[in-house]
Structure formats: C-alpha cells, structure tokens
Amino acid sequence: QIVIATCRQEAKFGTITTHSEKYFYRWADPYPRTVDDLDHGESGPNDQQRLVAGMLDRDNLLDLIRTFTLFSTNDNGETVKIVGRYQQFRAVKLAVKRLLAGQSPRERSGIIWHTQGSGKSLTMMFMVREMYRQARLSNWKVVFVTDRTQLEGQLSETSQSIGFTVKVADSIKKLKDLLRSDSSDLVMAMIHKFREADLTETFPELNVSPHILVMTDEAHRSQYALLGANLDKGLPNAARIGYTGTPIDKTERVFGDYIDKYTMRQSIDDGVTLEIVYEGRTHNAEVTDQTGMDTSFADVFSDYNLQQRLEILGYGSRDAYLEADPTIAAKAKDMVAHYLTHVFPNGYKAQVVATSREAAVRYKKHIDSALAAALADLEQANPSKLDLARLRELTTDVIISGSHNDLPHLKVYSDQSRHEASIKSFKLAFGNEEEGVTGNLGILIVNNMLITGFDAPVEQVMYLDKVIVAHNLLQAIARVNRVGGESKDKGFVVDYVGVGHHLKKAIDAYDEREQKEVLDSISFPEEELRELRASHAAVMDLLKKHGLTDMTDHDAFFDLFYDEDLRFDYLLAFKQLTKCLNLVFPARQALDYMADYQALTEINVLAGKHLRDERLSMKGIPPKLRGITDVYLESKGIEIKIEPISILDEDFQKQVGKRGRTKTKAAEVEHAIRHHLDVELDDDPDLQASFAQALAKIFEEFRNNWNRIYLELEKLRTRIIHAGQEPTYGLHRKKQIPLFRMFAREIFREDKAATAPPFVFADAQMPYGPDKEDRISQLVDLTQKAFLAVERELKLTGFWESIPARNKLKADLQNILLAPEFKKLPGLVANRAQLISRIMEIAEKNNDIILYAA
Structure with a gap:
C-alpha cells in the first residue's frame, strides 16, 4: 500500500510507482496527536518518530488506505498511485470536524490555505471521499466552483468510486437548476465558461437546505467573489470552504477563519515545492509614486520622473515601450543567454510572459533569432558541452487568447487545437514522445493564459515582462516551483519590469506572520552565493577536521571513507555543495569553487570504485556541471563508465597492490567481495550466506589486525573463485544448483552456522556419512524432481498472483519430499515445511533465470 x-x-514515504527520491515525502505532523505528545529530546521529534506516530497510527493508516489513496495519470501518460500527504489528511479531517460540529453556516465554513503546488485539487477529492464516509454528511450536496478542467476529470473518477455522478454546470441557468434540486450530488460550476454579465445577475433564493457545501478553488479571484455573493444569497444555509494557494487578504476573509495552513516555507521544507530565486533585471530604487504606478512605467525606470521617461523613450506609454521591437529584441537575447547557461543544460524549460498579445508574437520572432545565433556560436566553440543536437530540435510557441477581429499574425496563435498540442509538448521532457507529440517545445510565450493554474514540473524559469499585481503575481511566479527531476533544486523568476515592487505591495495586505511566510519562499542571487560559500566551507572543514588537506592523497580519503558514518556525512555535505554550485554556475563567482569541486569529483569516482559504493559517483551531478567535470576527469585519465575490476579478474590483485597501505588494500578486497556476493551470487542465497558468514568471521577473529585481515581476505577471494569451478553433478549451474545447495545445507548440516557443502569451501566437509556417493545421487534426483515441478508451474501466466496455483505447487513439492525413494535422506518429513518455504523463496527470486536462462 505504502513504501517507506x-x-x-x-523517514519518507511514497508508493509503488514512486521512482525518484524527490517524490518521497516527509510526514511532519502526527495529527491528531501533537508534536508535544511524542517522546523526544531537546531538538524535538525527528522525522521517523513523526511518521510512525502520524502515518502509521492504526486508525490513520486505515483511513489513508480507504480514503486518501487513488490512481491518476501523469503528464507522460503513466498510471501512478497517490497517497495523501499529511497536510491533505489534516485539512480534510479538520474541515469535516468543522462541518459536523458547526451550529451555523459561518461556524461550518473556513479557508484552507495550501500553497501553490501542494495538491489542492487532490485535497478536494479526498474531502468528498471523507464526507461520504460520514453518516451525517453522506446525503450532502457538494458544489465546486473552479476553472480547472483537470479537476472535472478527477471528480468524475472519484464520484464513480463513491457512487455519485458529477453534474457540470457550464452556464448560470444550468447551475441554478442543479442548485434547486434536493438530490445529494456533486455539482461543478465551471466559472471560466460563464459570461461576465451572468456573474453579476442577482440570484433568487434557490435552496435553503443546510446540507450543502460550496468549495471554491482559488477563493480570492474577483470573478469568484461575484459568483460567491450570489451563492450566498441563493444558498443561505450552505457551508463554504475556500481553497487558496496564497494567503487571503485580511480584509477579504468572507469564508471565515483558516481551517488549515500549509505555507510556502513548509512546502519547501517538505520537498513538495521548490524555493524561487528572484532576479531583477531593472533598477531597484524604491518607488514612491504608488498612485501613478499603474499608469506610468515607474517599475521599468523608477529613477526617472514621468516627463523625463516620456522624453527619453518617445513611446508615450509603458505598454508601447514594452511592445517596442528594439526593446523586445534586446530582452529576448538576454533571456536566451540566461536560458542556455542556467536552465537548458539540465533539461528544463522556460515560460515568457509578455505585456500583450502583440508583444508575445514579437517575442517569438526575436527568441527564435537569438536561439539561431547562439547555436551558430556554439557550433564554433562549446566549452560547457551543451547538447547541440537537442538545441537544434528545440522549438518555441505562443499561446494567446483570440478575438473576432484578430489580424492573421495573431489569429494563428489562438487556435485551440494548436494550444493543446503545444501544452502537451511543453509538459513532456526533452526527448520524450507521446501520441505523436514530441517534447521539443522548450520556450512557451504567453500573455494572460497559463500564468495561473498551470502545472508543468519541467518548467524552471519564468521571464516576466508584464506587470502583474496582487494574488495573480504570487500565483504566476509559483509556476516554476514544482518539483521536477533530480537536477531541479529551485525555480527562477527573471523580472524585466520590476514586479518586485508589486510583490512587496501584494504581501503588505497580509498579516505580519503571513508576510514572512511569503518572503521566506523567495530568495535572491546574493543569497545563493552566500549558500555556495557556506556549503564549500562545510565540505572543506569536514575534511580538515579529519586531517585531509592534500586532495591528491586518494588513499587517505579511502581510509576515511571506510567509516560508514563519516562517508555519509561527507556525501551529505558534497550533495549540498553540488546543489548550491548548480544554482550559481556559470556565474563568474562560481569559478572560484570549481577547482576544489573537480578534485572532489575525482575523489568520488575513485572512492566509489574502491569501496563499491554507487553513492560515491557522478550519479546525481546535474548535466550542467557534468559537462565541465567530465572533461576534467578525462584529462586525469579517469574512465567514469568503466566498472570496478571484478575479484574474478586476473588483474585484480595487481590493482590492489598499487595501494600504499595494508588497510587500504584490505578495504578494497573486502568491498569487492561484498559487491560480488550482492550482485553475482544474489541468485544463490545459500552460497551467498556461506561466504558472508566467512567474511564476518574474519573480522571477528582478527579485529584491527590489518595484515592478517588482508591475508585472510585473499584466501577467501580464492575460495570464491574456486566455488564457480566446483562439480555440478550434471545439474544446470544457474537454474538447479541453488536448489541443490539449499537441500545440502538444510539436510546434511549438524552445525547450522559453521558447516557448508564441500563445493562451498574446499576445506569444509559435510557429514554425508559412509554412503556419501549414494546420498549425493539422491540429492541430485531430489533437486531435479523439485525443479521440474517448479518450472512447470512457473510457466503458467500470473502464477505468483494466484494463491491456488501456489498452494498446488506446495502440495506437489510435499509429495516429492515424502516419496519413498528419498526416505534415506534425514529430516525430510520433520523439516518439509521449512524446505518447501525455501524452495518457494528461491523460485520467486530466480523466476526469470528458471524460465529463460540458457
């Protein structure tokens, strides 16, 4: 049900379809318990304690499985399993509690503030499911006010599972008819399909039932306020819950108090969304003329008065300036330069927000031109190793709304079918393809469309060339905060019109605490540089603390990393340095840290091969940095893609002999043996266990005597090599020997910890007794019969999912074990349950080998 x-x-959780660490989430709140209820030290409960107390609480776990689990389809068309996160679980529980306890419509109403990208649509789904599980709420009518077509599809799926039908109102008349009905159903008011004139029409009283809940998505939007006032009049006793991704203005809380808050900072700390780096490309002087801000272009030239600006520019208005061809050409060139150095190398995409539809179309022309010029330059010199083949395929497009009188150059970009194809292409990763649409669209240019309610995890940067204010501004910049792959650590907003002033103005309407929450989710380039300095210092201080000052003394690093705890601490510090450098590079300030970083990557690759630890490798290093580090490693003669030398290789001992210290040699042999046991002997658990026991015994007997440990490890390595050359008695080495070895260990062992078949260790003898040859012959016969029974059943489709089929195989195996011909083998009757269990275990583990190995 859940993967932890x-x-x-x-501690983090995901599901069976969670394939990336970034989509495993914390469970930070043990609701309905509080953090103070948990046993903890001075620093508070850790994540593991919180998850166990919250998610794994018996009642909570059952609720999660029953109500907060669903299946959906992602942008790549794949079916994914989703389990609600703690803020969704808590918000739904608190909202339902309010519906049940409230004595008046106001007491049953409230606001759920869950930041952009934290799953508000799913929270609404879970809310419906939880309501219909409550006897007192199961006959309620639920009304959704939204403009999300995706929500309509999700609601339809949810309604089918709970036995209700979603009724979509795409006009005010239809909405009124649905609201008058006393039926317990789900009504969706698709507000973007309503005419503005209809929204201002006063509703009569439509339904006085108190068993109605109105849920409004993005509750602060102005058009929602118009409809909301009418719903208040038409449904006087209904409860109202408003969902918002940004704080509600303290003067506009018509829904009542907050039911639950999940702020931007909490979302970032949980890894649900990303911090946004804001970079202003205009002057930052304080704007004093607040009343004239919206009619002049004070944001763009805040250090000139209005008369000076008009005289200098000669355009007459801010919009005319922002639409001017020379202005757009200059900005487009700057955007492309930023995109190709900071965003494109890691495989992410960009959105440009233009001041008008005309400006959007002009942007496409100049961005295409700037891309072509950049490509021509890169084909001459490509020091950062950008993927030029991908860049050649990269396309741009414009998505704008249409009008009846549009000129042809605008009309072509307002076609709905073109919009759908472009959005699909933009959401796909570069190199992906679905239903004939490729992911080549890298830069999407818009005016009003797709700046709110548009989720594209592959988007990392928004180039803002339009003045957006209030809630719309906070929602717009949140387009880049979605988690999207291993190399996306933050989102970027590059501001070409000075909306930073409007950002400050927007949050001034909130309470002081809410202002801090918004500001804490946004950082600035100088903060990124400070974090880079700190992360570099953390790595170097850790190494210096343990006496590592020479970055070329690789054996010293290998010896340090032998300690698992120190290796783990180093990996965390290096990961943070990589993350910070990825955000700043290729800015010139980052170059001061590249020499140390390249030396550390060299240590990582070599130590990873020495210790057989895949965490110490180039995995996880963003492509933008890989282009530089790969060239460095190649110059050092280090082959990244070559696997560490196997213990079976005749050159292994020569490789180990190059190490200067005995401990370093012993560590390399030890980790090579462990890797061999894990990878090469994974299909033979008994052979694997025997060698693992021998390895552990060496370290028990000769603790810290590295000379002796090294000699014993070499002897063990020799035994492992010889094990692959032992006789098979006519059995298939891969398919049948694992079963034969298991029978030998289980049947002919007196001391279960110390003995093994003769083909495991040449110097260990099994107590076969005087009729050894006869008993080995019986073992071979038993193995063949058991194997044939297993092979026959595994060929059946869906065998492991069928309990009757598994039970039949167990019965067949029992009949084989109890056959008279094997009565001389000791313990078959008494130990048959254990033997059958071991056969099933090996069969499941080696399913593909049994069926397909040559």
Missing part, C-alpha cells in the same frame, strides 16, 4: 524509506532519523 528510512535512514537514521529520516
């Missing part, structure tokens, strides 16, 4: 990953005090 833990390490030390950390």
Whole structure:
C-alpha cells in the first residue's frame, strides 16, 4: 500500500510507482496527536518518530488506505498511485470536524490555505471521499466552483468510486437548476465558461437546505467573489470552504477563519515545492509614486520622473515601450543567454510572459533569432558541452487568447487545437514522445493564459515582462516551483519590469506572520552565493577536521571513507555543495569553487570504485556541471563508465597492490567481495550466506589486525573463485544448483552456522556419512524432481498472483519430499515445511533465470 524509506532519523514515504527520491515525502505532523505528545529530546521529534506516530497510527493508516489513496495519470501518460500527504489528511479531517460540529453556516465554513503546488485539487477529492464516509454528511450536496478542467476529470473518477455522478454546470441557468434540486450530488460550476454579465445577475433564493457545501478553488479571484455573493444569497444555509494557494487578504476573509495552513516555507521544507530565486533585471530604487504606478512605467525606470521617461523613450506609454521591437529584441537575447547557461543544460524549460498579445508574437520572432545565433556560436566553440543536437530540435510557441477581429499574425496563435498540442509538448521532457507529440517545445510565450493554474514540473524559469499585481503575481511566479527531476533544486523568476515592487505591495495586505511566510519562499542571487560559500566551507572543514588537506592523497580519503558514518556525512555535505554550485554556475563567482569541486569529483569516482559504493559517483551531478567535470576527469585519465575490476579478474590483485597501505588494500578486497556476493551470487542465497558468514568471521577473529585481515581476505577471494569451478553433478549451474545447495545445507548440516557443502569451501566437509556417493545421487534426483515441478508451474501466466496455483505447487513439492525413494535422506518429513518455504523463496527470486536462462 505504502513504501517507506528510512535512514537514521529520516523517514519518507511514497508508493509503488514512486521512482525518484524527490517524490518521497516527509510526514511532519502526527495529527491528531501533537508534536508535544511524542517522546523526544531537546531538538524535538525527528522525522521517523513523526511518521510512525502520524502515518502509521492504526486508525490513520486505515483511513489513508480507504480514503486518501487513488490512481491518476501523469503528464507522460503513466498510471501512478497517490497517497495523501499529511497536510491533505489534516485539512480534510479538520474541515469535516468543522462541518459536523458547526451550529451555523459561518461556524461550518473556513479557508484552507495550501500553497501553490501542494495538491489542492487532490485535497478536494479526498474531502468528498471523507464526507461520504460520514453518516451525517453522506446525503450532502457538494458544489465546486473552479476553472480547472483537470479537476472535472478527477471528480468524475472519484464520484464513480463513491457512487455519485458529477453534474457540470457550464452556464448560470444550468447551475441554478442543479442548485434547486434536493438530490445529494456533486455539482461543478465551471466559472471560466460563464459570461461576465451572468456573474453579476442577482440570484433568487434557490435552496435553503443546510446540507450543502460550496468549495471554491482559488477563493480570492474577483470573478469568484461575484459568483460567491450570489451563492450566498441563493444558498443561505450552505457551508463554504475556500481553497487558496496564497494567503487571503485580511480584509477579504468572507469564508471565515483558516481551517488549515500549509505555507510556502513548509512546502519547501517538505520537498513538495521548490524555493524561487528572484532576479531583477531593472533598477531597484524604491518607488514612491504608488498612485501613478499603474499608469506610468515607474517599475521599468523608477529613477526617472514621468516627463523625463516620456522624453527619453518617445513611446508615450509603458505598454508601447514594452511592445517596442528594439526593446523586445534586446530582452529576448538576454533571456536566451540566461536560458542556455542556467536552465537548458539540465533539461528544463522556460515560460515568457509578455505585456500583450502583440508583444508575445514579437517575442517569438526575436527568441527564435537569438536561439539561431547562439547555436551558430556554439557550433564554433562549446566549452560547457551543451547538447547541440537537442538545441537544434528545440522549438518555441505562443499561446494567446483570440478575438473576432484578430489580424492573421495573431489569429494563428489562438487556435485551440494548436494550444493543446503545444501544452502537451511543453509538459513532456526533452526527448520524450507521446501520441505523436514530441517534447521539443522548450520556450512557451504567453500573455494572460497559463500564468495561473498551470502545472508543468519541467518548467524552471519564468521571464516576466508584464506587470502583474496582487494574488495573480504570487500565483504566476509559483509556476516554476514544482518539483521536477533530480537536477531541479529551485525555480527562477527573471523580472524585466520590476514586479518586485508589486510583490512587496501584494504581501503588505497580509498579516505580519503571513508576510514572512511569503518572503521566506523567495530568495535572491546574493543569497545563493552566500549558500555556495557556506556549503564549500562545510565540505572543506569536514575534511580538515579529519586531517585531509592534500586532495591528491586518494588513499587517505579511502581510509576515511571506510567509516560508514563519516562517508555519509561527507556525501551529505558534497550533495549540498553540488546543489548550491548548480544554482550559481556559470556565474563568474562560481569559478572560484570549481577547482576544489573537480578534485572532489575525482575523489568520488575513485572512492566509489574502491569501496563499491554507487553513492560515491557522478550519479546525481546535474548535466550542467557534468559537462565541465567530465572533461576534467578525462584529462586525469579517469574512465567514469568503466566498472570496478571484478575479484574474478586476473588483474585484480595487481590493482590492489598499487595501494600504499595494508588497510587500504584490505578495504578494497573486502568491498569487492561484498559487491560480488550482492550482485553475482544474489541468485544463490545459500552460497551467498556461506561466504558472508566467512567474511564476518574474519573480522571477528582478527579485529584491527590489518595484515592478517588482508591475508585472510585473499584466501577467501580464492575460495570464491574456486566455488564457480566446483562439480555440478550434471545439474544446470544457474537454474538447479541453488536448489541443490539449499537441500545440502538444510539436510546434511549438524552445525547450522559453521558447516557448508564441500563445493562451498574446499576445506569444509559435510557429514554425508559412509554412503556419501549414494546420498549425493539422491540429492541430485531430489533437486531435479523439485525443479521440474517448479518450472512447470512457473510457466503458467500470473502464477505468483494466484494463491491456488501456489498452494498446488506446495502440495506437489510435499509429495516429492515424502516419496519413498528419498526416505534415506534425514529430516525430510520433520523439516518439509521449512524446505518447501525455501524452495518457494528461491523460485520467486530466480523466476526469470528458471524460465529463460540458457
């Protein structure tokens, strides 16, 4: 049902379809318990304690499985399993509690502030499911006010599972008819399909039932306020819950108090959304003429008065200036330069927000031209190793709304079918293809469309060349905060019109605490540079603390990393340095840190091969940095793609002999053996266990005596090599020997911890007794019969999912074990349950080998 990953005090959860670490999430709140209820030290409960107390609480876990689990389809068309996160679980529980306890419509109403990208649509789905599980709420009518077509599809799926039908109102008349009905149903008011004139029409009283809940998505939008006032009049006793991704203005809380808050900062800390880096490309002087801000272009030239600006520019208005061809050409060139150095190398995409539809179309012309010029330059010199083949395929497009009187050059970009194809292409990763649409669209240019309610995790940067204010501004910049792959650590907003002033103005309407929450989710380039300095210092201080000052003394690093705890601490510090450098590079300030970073990548690759630890490798290093580090490693003669040398290789001992210290040699042999056991002997658990026991015994007997440990490890390595050359008695080495070895261990062992078949260790003898040859012959016969029974059943489609089929195989195996011909083999009757269990275990583990190995 749920997948949980833990390490030390950390704990995160995902599902069977969660294939990236970035989509495993914390469970930070043990609701309905509080953090103070948990046993903890001075620093508070750790993530593991919170997850166990919250998610794994018996009642909570059952609720999660029953109500907060669903299946959906992602942007790549794949079916994914989703389990609600803690803020969704908590908000739904609190909202339902309010519906049940409130004595008046106001007491049953409230606001759920869950930041952009935290799953508000799913929260609404879970809310419906939870309501219909409550006897007192199961006959309620639920009305959704939204403009999200995606929500309509999700509601339809949810309604089918709970036995209700979604009724979509795409006009005010239809909405009124649905609201008058006393039926318990789900009504969706698709507000973007309503005419403005209809929204201002006063509603009569339509339904006085108190068993109605109105849920409004993005509750602060002005058009929603118009409809909301009418719904208040038409449904006087209904409860109202408003969902918002940004704080509600303290003067506009018509829904009542907050039911639940999940702020931008909490979302970032949980890894649900990303911090946004804001970079202003205009003057930053304080704007004093607030009343004239919206009619002049004070944001763009805040250090000139209005008369000076008009005289200098000669355009007459801010919009005319922002639409001017020379202005757009200059900005387009700057955008492309920023995109190709900061965003494109890691495989992410960009959105440009233009001041008008005309400006959007002009932007496409100049961005295409700037891309072509940049490509021509890169084909001459490409120091950052950008993917030029991908860049040649990269396309741009414009998505704008249409008008009846549009000129042809605008009309072509307002076609709905073209919009759908472009949005699909933009959401796909570069190199992906679905239903004939490729992911080549890299830069999307818009005016009013797609700046709110548009989710594209592949988008990392928004180039803002339009003045947007209030809630719309906070929603617009949140387009880049979606988690999207391993190399996307933050989103970027590059401001060409000075909306930073409007950002300050927008949050001034909030309470002081809410202002801090918004500001905490936005950082600035100088903060990124400070974080880079700090992360570099953290790595170097860690190494210096343990006496590592020479970056070329690789053996010293290998010896340090032998300690798992120190290796883990280093990996965390290096990961943070990589993240910070990725955000700043290729800015000139980042170059001061590149020499140390390249030396550390060299250490990582070599130590990863030495210790057989895949975490110490180039995996996880963003492509933007890989282009530089790969060239450096190649100059050092280090082959990244070559696997570490196997213990079976005749050159292994020569490779180990190059190490200067005995401990370093022993560590390399030890980790090579462990890797061999994990990878090469994974299909033979008994052979694997025997060698693992021998390895552990060496370290028990000769603790810290590295000379002796090294000699014993070499002997063990020799035994492992010889094990692959032992006789098979006519059995298939891969398919049948694992079963034969298991029978030998289970049947002919007196001391279960110390003995093994003769083909495991040449110097260990099994107590076969005087009729050894006869008993080995019986073992071979038993193995063949058991194997044939297993092979026959595994060929059946869906065998492992069928309980009757598995039970039949177990019965067949029992009949084989109890056959008279094997009565001389000791313990078959008494140990048959254990033997059958082991056969099933090996069969499941080696399913593909049994069926397909040559």
